[in-house]
Amino acid sequence: MATGVQVDHRVRPLDQVGDTIARLITLVFAASIVLAAVLIVSVLWKDSAPAREKLGWGFLISSQWNPVTEQFGGLPFIYGTVVTSVLALLISVPLGLGSAIFLSELAPPRLSSALTFLIELLAAIPSVIYGLLAIFTLVPLMRVYIEPFLRSTLGFLPLFQGLAYGVGYLTAGVILAIMTLPFIISVSRESLLAVPREQREAALALGATSWETTWKVVVPYARLGIMGSIFLGLARALGETMAVTMVIGNSSAIHASLFAPGHTIAAVIANEFAEATGDVYKGVLIELGLVLFCLTIILNGLARLMILATTGKGSRRA
Amino acid sequence: MKSRGFRKAVNNVMLTLTGIFTVITVSSLFVILGYLLFNGGKSLDWNFFTKLPLSPGEEGGGMANAIVGSAVIVGLAALIGIPVGFLAGVYLSEYESKAFASVVRYVADLLNGVPSIVIGIVAWTLVVVPMRSFSALAAAVGLAIMLIPIVTRQTEQFLREVPNSLREGALALGAHKWRMIATVVVPAGSKGVLTGMILGIARVAGETAPLLFTAFNNQFWTDSLRQPVATLPVQIYMRATSPYDDWHRQAWAAGLVLIALVLVSNIAARIVLARGVSVPRG
Numbered sequence: 001m002a003t004g005v006q007v008d009h010r011v012r013p014l015d016q017v018g019d020t021i022a023r024l025i026t027l028v029f030a031a032s033i034v035l036a037a038v039l040i041v042s043v044l045w046k047d048s049a050p051a052r053e054k055l056g057w058g059f060l061i062s063s064q065w066n067p068v069t070e071q072f073g074g075l076p077f078i079y080g081t082v083v084t085s086v087l088a089l090l091i092s093v094p095l096g097l098g099s100a101i102f103l104s105e106l107a108p109p110r111l112s113s114a115l116t117f118l119i120e121l122l123a124a125i126p127s128v129i130y131g132l133l134a135i136f137t138l139v140p141l142m143r144v145y146i147e148p149f150l151r152s153t154l155g156f157l158p159l160f161q162g163l164a165y166g167v168g169y170l171t172a173g174v175i176l177a178i179m180t181l182p183f184i185i186s187v188s189r190e191s192l193l194a195v196p197r198e199q200r201e202a203a204l205a206l207g208a209t210s211w212e213t214t215w216k217v218v219v220p221y222a223r224l225g226i227m228g229s230i231f232l233g234l235a236r237a238l239g240e241t242m243a244v245t246m247v248i249g250n251s252s253a254i255h256a257s258l259f260a261p262g263h264t265i266a267a268v269i270a271n272e273f274a275e276a277t278g279d280v281y282k283g284v285l286i287e288l289g290l291v292l293f294c295l296t297i298i299l300n301g302l303a304r305l306m307i308l309a310t311t312g313k314g315s316r317r318a
Numbered sequence: 319m320k321s322r323g324f325r326k327a328v329n330n331v332m333l334t335l336t337g338i339f340t341v342i343t344v345s346s347l348f349v350i351l352g353y354l355l356f357n358g359g360k361s362l363d364w365n366f367f368t369k370l371p372l373s374p375g376e377e378g379g380g381m382a383n384a385i386v387g388s389a390v391i392v393g394l395a396a397l398i399g400i401p402v403g404f405l406a407g408v409y410l411s412e413y414e415s416k417a418f419a420s421v422v423r424y425v426a427d428l429l430n431g432v433p434s435i436v437i438g439i440v441a442w443t444l445v446v447v448p449m450r451s452f453s454a455l456a457a458a459v460g461l462a463i464m465l466i467p468i469v470t471r472q473t474e475q476f477l478r479e480v481p482n483s484l485r486e487g488a489l490a491l492g493a494h495k496w497r498m499i500a501t502v503v504v505p506a507g508s509k510g511v512l513t514g515m516i517l518g519i520a521r522v523a524g525e526t527a528p529l530l531f532t533a534f535n536n537q538f539w540t541d542s543l544r545q546p547v548a549t550l551p552v553q554i555y556m557r558a559t560s561p562y563d564d565w566h567r568q569a570w571a572a573g574l575v576l577i578a579l580v581l582v583s584n585i586a587a588r589i590v591l592a593r594g595v596s597v598p599r600g
Contacts, residue, residue: 022496026409029402030422033470036463037425040432043443098339106333107340117588118344124584125350125577126524127434128551132558132573133353136566181343209329232431239433241527242551246559266435266527273439274531286439293436300431304424 044290051283059284060291065252067276072284076254078291080169080262084244085237087173087258088180093230095177096184097219100226103185104192105214116186123182131246134175139166139247142174147259162257167249170258175243180233187232187307191225192218194311225310231303235296241266265292351577358574361567366575371537371548377564381572383539384548387454391533391549392523394458399465399522400515406466407473407511412499423474426467437463438528446532452546457533461522468521472514480506513587520583524576526551550576 051059055072062073099119103112143166154160195218203213219226249261250271265288276282369380406426410419441460446452480503488498504511534546535556550572557569 018496019494022499023409023413026405026413029405030409030419030470032402033406033422033429033466034425036466037429039444040429040436040440040463043440044436047439047443095339095343098336099343102333102336102340106336115340115344118347121581121584122343122347122350124520124580126526126551126580128524128526128554128558129350129354129573129577132554132569133350135558136357137353178346181346185343209325211329211332212325215332235431239431239435241433241435242555246555266433269435269439270527270530273442274534289436289439292433296431296433297428300428301424304427 040293044286044293048283048287048290050279051287054280055284059287063254067272067281070280072280074265074284074288074291076252077263077265077268077288079254080172080248081238081264081266081292083169083258083262084172084176084248084264085234087170088176088237089230089234091174091177092180092184092233096181096229096233097188097226099181100185100188100192101214101219103189105210105218112189116189119182119185121182122178123186127179127240127242128246130175130179130243134171134243134247138171138175142166142171146170151259158256159258162255162259164259165249165261167247168257168259168261169248169255172244172248172262172264173258175247176237176240179240179243180237183236184229184233187229188222188226191222191229191307191310194225195221222310224306228303228306228310231299231306235299235303238299239266239292239296241270245270265289351581354570354574354577357570358577361571362574363571366568366571370539371553371568373537374560374565375562379568381548381550381553381568383536384550384553384572385575387533387536387540387547388523388549388551390543391454391457391461391529391547392519394454394543395461395465395522396515396519398458398462399518400469402462403466403469403518404473404511404515406470408477408499408504410470410474411477412495412503423471426470429463429467430471433527434464434525435527435530438531441528441532449544451544452532452534453542453544454533454540454547455543457529457547457549458543460528460532461525464525464528465518465522468518469515472518473511476510476514477503477507479510509590513591516583517587520580520587524551524580526555530555 051072059072060074060078062071063075064071064073065076103116107115143164147164147166147170150160151164199217199221200213203217204210208216244264245267248263248267250263250267251261252263252268255262269285269289273282273285276285365378366380367385368382369378370383371381372379406422410423437460440463441456445456445459449456484502484506485498488502489495493501529549529552533549533552535552536546536548540547554569554572554576557565557572560566
């Protein structure tokens with residue numbers, strides 16, 4: 001053809017090796033992700049060695065914490081972490097599941113995606129900002145209104161007795177609830193949306209009300225994904241650092257009352273790591289970090305598998 | 319069987335309740351933003367951006383060094399994290415060898431869920447201990463470790479949305495695979511990939527826990543990456559938990575600046591994405 005287009009038939013040497021090189025380079029970087037994970041585990045393991053040799057794992061069930069006299073008991077932190085996370089889920093699971101049902105079953109699609117976007121913005125707010133707001137708004141609110149109210153109504157339980165400090169397990173639980181909500185809602189909503197239409201139509205055709213259809217058919221069908229979203233939220237709550245550190249009250253003892261100040265694993269690391277002196281003290285904090293790391297990895301791992309089974313997303317091709 | 323009226327009542331109550339729950343959740347966002355805007359707005363002034371912090375208890379001063387410090391650390395983290403994450407993402411999307419790729423994918427997701435305070439410990443061990451000093455570099459390494467899995471997964475996701483017909487077209491024209499990736503696939507998915515990177519950077523920019531014992535804090539300017547440096551998130555933490563009113567005021571101002579940066583990048587990213595990836599799906 002006389003179009004003047006010249007086809008370049010020379011084989012460029014770069015092309016021949018280019019494929020191999022490109023594949024190798026990207027492979028190396030992909031492998032570096034796995035290496036990073038291995039690195040994290042080995043760093044935590046190696047740095048906690050002084051503590052593991054001196055105290056073993058038994059320190060996790062001792063409740064005496066006094067770094068000055070080298071008494072290291074991890075129980076107050078584990079207790080605080082578990083209590084605040086459970087409180088958070090007690091609030092965020094009903095709220096989150098309810099919202100997810102509204103967004104997937106009732107709201108028109110456009111409204112649903114607009115609201116979901118707003119809810120997901122909650123997840124983008126940095127943790128330290130939650131802490132800032134909590135200190136100046138939630139803490140006074142808890143001290144003046146909510147905690148006295150709970151004490152006068154549910155005060156017969158040891159959980160709701162004692163002084164209302166404002167800072168403590170309950171306040172940390174509330175702030176964690178708000179922070180875990182977006183994860184629970186967005187994953188639960190996707191799981192509910194993945195339930196086949198026929199399931200709903202069949203239930204409705206049998207005469208079920210909308211609520212019965214949702215609660216007895218749709219929710220059970222999506223239960224694995226919903227469980228996954230709860231695990232994901234729990235993992236977030238366990239590892240959450242700044243907001244909790246700012247409102248938990250930093251008391252290294254176990255208190256029965258939810259109003260009392262406490263401590264969590266993440267908070268004690270944030271508070272004491274920079275000034276921890278001596279290999280054992282630092283090692284204990286790192287060992288606590290290792291415990292936290294393992295917990296969140298297990299929960300995340302389970303959550304991803306559950307979500308994968310329900311929505312076909314999770315860790316498979318994004 | 320319960321009566322029809324009862325079932326209808328339950329239906330209405332429960333459905334209304336789900337609506338109320340949604341309103342509560344969404345309104346918490348507006349309460350948060352409203353408070354920040356109100357308290358931050360009245361605290362923000364020009365000094366905040368231009369002056370150094372004063373000693374505790376003194377009125378006035380700003381956070382100029384913290385703003386620059388944050389920018390330097392986040393920039394450095396992006397410099398390390400973005401290329402690594404991007405190339406790993408290209409591997410997952412284009413050179414999939416099944417077993418290994420799913421391992422990488424799973425590990426990336428797990429890394430994403432590692433508590434940020436643990437990442438802080440790792441960065442401390444890897445950089446602060448050998449260099450014998452808190453430093454901007456250590457903080458950047460910590461943030462980069464957090465950034466890599468985010469960028470990897472986002473890159474993979476958006477490159478996968480590039481239709482296969484484009485790949486086949488390029489190969490059929492005789493392009494080698496690496497040329498096809500560099501000149502066809504990546505440009506076609508670039509909008510989404512860029513958005514993903516921006517979201518990732520916005521996410522790590524607000525992180526505080528990994529900075530506490532890596533960047534630490536600094537009252538003054540520093541021109542070295544090997545020295546402790548002030549950052550916005552750590553300043554918010556320090557000031558909010560201090561007993562001084564003027565420091566509280568500055569914490570609000572810093573909070574407003576930080577949230578503005580994070581939200582603007584998030585919303586901008588969604589708007590760009592809402593217009594779709596730059597090629598129609600095939």
